Amino acid sequence: MKKLSLFSPGTIANISCGFDVLGVALDEVGDVMHFEVTDKPGWQISEIKGADLPLDVAKNTAGVAGLSLLNTYKSQGGDPPGFSLMIEKNIKAGSGIGSSAASASGAVWGLNELLNRPFSPLELVSFAMEGEKLASGVAHADNVAPGIFGGFTLIRSYEPLDIVALPCPDDLYAVVLHPQIEIKTQDARSILKTQLSLRQATTQWGNLGGLIAGLYTNDYGLISRSLVDVVVEPIRSLLIPGFDELKKTMLESGALGAGISGSGPSVFGLAQGNDQARSIAQAIEINYRQWGIDFEVHCAKINTQGIKMIQA
Amino acid sequence: MKKLSLFSPGTIANISCGFDVLGVALDEVGDVMHFEVTDKPGWQISEIKGADLPLDVAKNTAGVAGLSLLNTYKSQGGDPPGFSLMIEKNIKAGSGIGSSAASASGAVWGLNELLNRPFSPLELVSFAMEGEKLASGVAHADNVAPGIFGGFTLIRSYEPLDIVALPCPDDLYAVVLHPQIEIKTQDARSILKTQLSLRQATTQWGNLGGLIAGLYTNDYGLISRSLVDVVVEPIRSLLIPGFDELKKTMLESGALGAGISGSGPSVFGLAQGNDQARSIAQAIEINYRQWGIDFEVHCAKINTQGIKMIQA
Numbered sequence: 001m002k003k004l005s006l007f008s009p010g011t012i013a014n015i016s017c018g019f020d021v022l023g024v025a026l027d028e029v030g031d032v033m034h035f036e037v038t039d040k041p042g043w044q045i046s047e048i049k050g051a052d053l054p055l056d057v058a059k060n061t062a063g064v065a066g067l068s069l070l071n072t073y074k075s076q077g078g079d080p081p082g083f084s085l086m087i088e089k090n091i092k093a094g095s096g097i098g099s100s101a102a103s104a105s106g107a108v109w110g111l112n113e114l115l116n117r118p119f120s121p122l123e124l125v126s127f128a129m130e131g132e133k134l135a136s137g138v139a140h141a142d143n144v145a146p147g148i149f150g151g152f153t154l155i156r157s158y159e160p161l162d163i164v165a166l167p168c169p170d171d172l173y174a175v176v177l178h179p180q181i182e183i184k185t186q187d188a189r190s191i192l193k194t195q196l197s198l199r200q201a202t203t204q205w206g207n208l209g210g211l212i213a214g215l216y217t218n219d220y221g222l223i224s225r226s227l228v229d230v231v232v233e234p235i236r237s238l239l240i241p242g243f244d245e246l247k248k249t250m251l252e253s254g255a256l257g258a259g260i261s262g263s264g265p266s267v268f269g270l271a272q273g274n275d276q277a278r279s280i281a282q283a284i285e286i287n288y289r290q291w292g293i294d295f296e297v298h299c300a301k302i303n304t305q306g307i308k309m310i311q312a
Numbered sequence: 313m314k315k316l317s318l319f320s321p322g323t324i325a326n327i328s329c330g331f332d333v334l335g336v337a338l339d340e341v342g343d344v345m346h347f348e349v350t351d352k353p354g355w356q357i358s359e360i361k362g363a364d365l366p367l368d369v370a371k372n373t374a375g376v377a378g379l380s381l382l383n384t385y386k387s388q389g390g391d392p393p394g395f396s397l398m399i400e401k402n403i404k405a406g407s408g409i410g411s412s413a414a415s416a417s418g419a420v421w422g423l424n425e426l427l428n429r430p431f432s433p434l435e436l437v438s439f440a441m442e443g444e445k446l447a448s449g450v451a452h453a454d455n456v457a458p459g460i461f462g463g464f465t466l467i468r469s470y471e472p473l474d475i476v477a478l479p480c481p482d483d484l485y486a487v488v489l490h491p492q493i494e495i496k497t498q499d500a501r502s503i504l505k506t507q508l509s510l511r512q513a514t515t516q517w518g519n520l521g522g523l524i525a526g527l528y529t530n531d532y533g534l535i536s537r538s539l540v541d542v543v544v545e546p547i548r549s550l551l552i553p554g555f556d557e558l559k560k561t562m563l564e565s566g567a568l569g570a571g572i573s574g575s576g577p578s579v580f581g582l583a584q585g586n587d588q589a590r591s592i593a594q595a596i597e598i599n600y601r602q603w604g605i606d607f608e609v610h611c612a613k614i615n616t617q618g619i620k621m622i623q624a
Contacts, residue, residue, distance in 0.1 A: 018517075018521075020518075021517055021518040022521070154521045154522065156518045156519060156521060157537070164521070195507045195509055196507065196509075198506055198507070198508060201516065202331060202332040202333060205331075205333055205516060205520045206333040206466065206468045206469055207468060208517045208521055209466045209468060210466065210468035212524045212525060212528075213468075213476045213478060213524060216524075231510075231513070
């Protein structure tokens, strides 16, 4: 294989009760990446469409993730050919639906395919985390893991890295509203309290347990009751104009639950079925106009496959 | 039905990463309770064998739980006959494997059967919690719920009460060592810190998620890796003589994980298969003698049925 094109999905991290441990991949919303094996050795990014990002692989999320993979490959005695990458960015940077993660995970996934899969999905996640570290200062896995594993993923542990791919109902959709304001991941993290009460913590892990049980049993009611965040949302939501009303509108339109996507500013809702998702999307389209902020609404099925090959 | 005898199991609450939200029922270890419908109206405890506990229903865990059920039954227009209860206590009070819970849940389960099941399992849990409140001052559900639902149960939420019955592998066993020292539940709770770090909390809920996923998928490796408690065990274990070495002995003998049962002093280990469980039991029988403390060792299959009827 000398050429490869792939779709690298947007992802929602945290998912209410799953702060820092859960993420989920989306269909339809994502970047497209074109790889080519080149005669010239090395790893280069030839072009990025749709975003003003550095082409220098040492300064680019996809580039750094790819370097991490290629350096490991070489350290294990591999002799890789040259690779060139062209990216069509469709996910806006700073949106809160894993723009940097889509680049990082797509880069390592594509390189791994072209090298005939020397690395496991878990190893790919650890390479992609290097890209996340460049982007946000923290090597978190909750966006890159669902891209690579597909569907819902649980980061059970970081040391050692342990990722659990979770099932989900067939008919689960996400609606995301992205208010086009900037919230830096670092800022969103720095406003969090470093301590919480034991009661908050037990409430949160009860809900996380309920959400995971609901995903295993296709129990929409349990999923819905468990989509509660008593720790992070009460603080971070203050940074998102109109969050409370937006969440209320989603729930009144039938969302199973709603919350902050990643570290924001995007707000997500989960829905049972496409019709429900579309009607939530319509309701928030109308409702959010009052804030005078540009915004986009995405409506997507949960993507259980993750990154996927597409025809070039 | 005029008479009924039942087995009400011992239970392990908390289960490492599941503080305040998880519990599991045991086979073999448990109390036996004999109910009789009487001509004389009212609810009375005629005899308790094996423990020095009050017969006054208003002062007894089983009595109070039963009163809660009967009062609700009457408030809904029911006209119950009289009931008499005889209890054979096999679970020692203060052992940390749900002695009070076995009495409370057995009482309401038995009465519900004799009344032709007017109440749901969830309602039975809420009645039994009244017994727990009498015993420990806190109306917790993590021992009574696994008795009533069987197997592993998750208390997703207390307000409203929401309980999820979890599956588990067929071949899962528990070993429990009960050092016969007294740790009051209230004391074990009062030494806990009321605050924890966000990092501790996310570590804990990652493990809880992993444990639940492992139970759904029969993944003993994942169950084992997830049986970690970074919040409560480091503090409460100080109250249990020889805890660290006991845990180490269990793990070295092949336990999937080990931790404090409920609020202690009992220490549990989980094991894959009866042989593994027996060899863990043997190892700790020998090892724990050094402390000069009387102790009992129980070895039991996980009881997925919970409370069960037995031949009178």
